[in-house]
Amino acid sequence: xxxxxxxxxxYASAEKVFDPSIRNQPVVVLTNNDxxxxxxxxxxxxxGIPKFEPYFKVKWLLQKHGVVVxxxxxxxxxxxxxxxxxxxxxxxxxxxxxxxxxxxxxFKNYDCLxxxxxxxxxxxxxAIWKETKLPVGVGFGTTSTLAKAxxxxxxxxxxxxxxxxxxxxxxxxxxxxxxxxxxxWGVGRKxxxxxxxxxxxxxFQLSTLSPKAIRKEFSVVTxxxxxxxxxxxxxxxxxxxEPKQQIFSMRSFGQRILDVYSLQAAxxxxxxxxxxxxxxxxSLVKKLLIFASSSPHDTHYYKQSMIYQFPVATDNSCxxxxxxxxxxNEIFVPEVRFYRCGVGAIxxxxxxxxxxxxxxxxxxxxxxxxxxxxxxxxFGQGTLKVCAESHHEMWQMKRHFLSPQYTSNWKDIPKIxxxxxx
Amino acid sequence: MKVIPIYxxxxxxxxxxxxxxxxxxxxxxxxxxxxxxxxxxxxxxxxQSMEEIGIFDGDLLIVDRSLTLKDGDIIVANFNGCFVCxxxxxxxxxxxxxxxxxxxxxxxxxxxxxxxxxxxxSIRLHHKSSELxxxxx
Numbered sequence: 289x290x291x292x293x294x295x296x297x298x299y300a301s302a303e304k305v306f307d308p309s310i311r312n313q314p315v316v317v318l319t320n321n322d323x324x325x326x327x328x329x330x331x332x333x334x335x336g337i338p339k340f341e342p343y344f345k346v347k348w349l350l351q352k353h354g355v356v357v358x359x360x361x362x363x364x365x366x367x368x369x370x371x372x373x374x375x376x377x378x379x380x381x382x383x384x385x386x387x388x389x390x391x392x393x394x395f396k397n398y399d400c401l402x403x404x405x406x407x408x409x410x411x412x413x414x415a416i417w418k419e420t421k422l423p424v425g426v427g428f429g430t431t432s433t434l435a436k437a438x439x440x441x442x443x444x445x446x447x448x449x450x451x452x453x454x455x456x457x458x459x460x461x462x463x464x465x466x467x468x469x470x471x472x473w474g475v476g477r478k479x480x481x482x483x484x485x486x487x488x489x490x491x492f493q494l495s496t497l498s499p500k501a502i503r504k505e506f507s508v509v510t511x512x513x514x515x516x517x518x519x520x521x522x523x524x525x526x527x528x529x530e531p532k533q534q535i536f537s538m539r540s541f542g543q544r545i546l547d548v549y550s551l552q553a554a555x556x557x558x559x560x561x562x563x564x565x566x567x568x569x570x571s572l573v574k575k576l577l578i579f580a581s582s583s584p585h586d587t588h589y590y591k592q593s594m595i596y597q598f599p600v601a602t603d604n605s606c607x608x609x610x611x612x613x614x615x616x617n618e619i620f621v622p623e624v625r626f627y628r629c630g631v632g633a634i635x636x637x638x639x640x641x642x643x644x645x646x647x648x649x650x651x652x653x654x655x656x657x658x659x660x661x662x663x664x665x666x667f668g669q670g671t672l673k674v675c676a677e678s679h680h681e682m683w684q685m686k687r688h689f690l691s692p693q694y695t696s697n698w699k700d701i702p703k704i705x706x707x708x709x710x
Numbered sequence: 711m712k713v714i715p716i717y718x719x720x721x722x723x724x725x726x727x728x729x730x731x732x733x734x735x736x737x738x739x740x741x742x743x744x745x746x747x748x749x750x751x752x753x754x755x756x757x758q759s760m761e762e763i764g765i766f767d768g769d770l771l772i773v774d775r776s777l778t779l780k781d782g783d784i785i786v787a788n789f790n791g792c793f794v795c796x797x798x799x800x801x802x803x804x805x806x807x808x809x810x811x812x813x814x815x816x817x818x819x820x821x822x823x824x825x826x827x828x829x830x831x832s833i834r835l836h837h838k839s840s841e842l843x844x845x846x847x
Contacts, residue, residue: 306751308788308791308792308793308824308826309791309792310791311788311791311822311824312791312822371748371749374748375748375749418749418775418776419746419748419749419775419776420748420749420775421775421826694751695751695752698839698841698842699841699842699843701751701752701753701754701770702751702753702754702793703753703754703756703793704753704754704755704756704771704773704786704793704794704795705756705757705792705793705794705795706755706756706757706758706759706760706765706767706794706795706807707756707757707758707759707812
């Protein structure tokens with residue numbers, strides 16, 4: 289048996305954990321730079337607040353209903369996610385964390401231990417609510433795709449109350465009939481459109497198709513999905529997470545950038561983020577991609593990228609910043625209103641298997657970088673930085689409606705009143 | 711919290727300190743004070759109503775959400791949209807203070823009330839802490 293446990297509109301729910309004054313209010317959370325709505329709590333959803341709309345477009349609607357608006361507070365979400373995942377881990381010995389708020393569980397040989405999966409699901413839900421104050425949905429299925437479908441039913445369909453189980457052809461049919469093909473895990477928008485044209489609208493119809501024919505018309509991936517919907521398990525999670533082959537950091541700016549110094553500062557900041565991630569997985573950068581562009585909606589779209597190859601692979605943020613300063617003049621063009629930029633480590637080496645060069649001594653200074661990371665982990669990111677990152681951070685993320693970092697910053701810990709009525 | 715180990719050295723180079731292999735040891739306040747790290751959060755008390763039980767303005771409260779509530783526990787609750795620290799009287803559904811100046815508060819059906827967790831420890835900072843100064847008045 290498989291299970292998928294995920295939080296109900298995680299970001300919005302996370303905002304309510306340490307702010308009891310908004311527990312019963314409609315809440316939405318905005319993406320980076322306060323651009324779009326990325327999470328809508330169930331109360332706000334009932335008011336008809338749409339997801340993924342640009343904030344400026346629906347501002348009037350939010351004001352009309354008195355909706356609480358928050359910027360993404362990643363520090364808070366990361367902490368709450370970890371707590372939630374740890375509680376879930378108590379209920380199964382094989383857990384796969386699929387995303388910040390989704391976790392798969394695989395119950396191998398549990399059938400003699402757990403008689404009632406419904407009750408077990410409610411037990412998981414209750415524990416997570418009690419210990420973290422996050423609402424979750426739990427779906428059980430005989431394959432991961434069916435677990436995902438059950439999870440969808442648990443949260444979206446009436447009468448399930450947060451837990452759904454698919455453990456027979458009958459329970460599968462009931463749920464899959466009420467699920468559009470678009471919502472099936474692994475079926476994209478394009479494929480679902482083509483399926484709709486053929487009169488295949490719900491997941492149950494999809495499950496009745498011949499896997500072989502599907503493979504011919506679509507792909508192996510869709511064939512697997514059809515098999516999975518029929519209870520034949522064929523998707524596997526990576527048992528060991530491989531280190532990433534490429535690491536990127538990029539973002540659009542809060543304000544357009546017009547001068548070379550701000551662009552260099554922004555690129556250096558991304559470079560240092562890449563450097564930190566590279567060190568986290570004990571890799572070294574051999575080739576660095578450095579790019580910047582104006583907005584594709586501008587009349588003259590400009591985009592430039594440079595590849596910098598290090599003579600000796602490095603994980604030192606200073607080397608990365610140095611690389612950026614050597615190519616910055618090739619990227620920057622006056623009068624271009626830069627909209628986004630980024631840095632990517634496109635060729636990585638493992639520190640463990642590094643080839644040393646007789647004539648090029650390794651100058652990466654791991655001790656210095658360890659010290660830098662330790663200080664930033666202890667006192668917060670950005671406490672210590674490479675000078676090229678600069679202090680004038682007008683290109684930084686816009687987060688106008690940010691809630692406090694209740695669990696990761698001493699000055700933000702929740703206030704608890706010991707007086708009468710405050 | 712990690713206690714910084716101090717090496718005992720003889721001052722003669724070439725001989726490793728006999729304490730070197732013990733340098734990983736240390737006392738962790740987290741281990742002592744927090745039994746259920748996943749379900750625990752730290753808050754700061756504000757106000758005088760719990761002084762007789764030893765919780766003063768500015769004290770840190772360690773709140774465990776995983777424990778089962780017992781009558782007379784010191785709790786943190788969401789009371790009408792505000793976190794409060796009180797003693798729970800389950801029998802009469804009241805929130806009690808630990809101070810003569812504050813009367814019990816009856817929890818009625820109209821009130822928005824949820825128990826957040828049980829206060830298992832409180833910590834008084836006799837010297838000011840620079841990390842916390844921003845929220846001290």
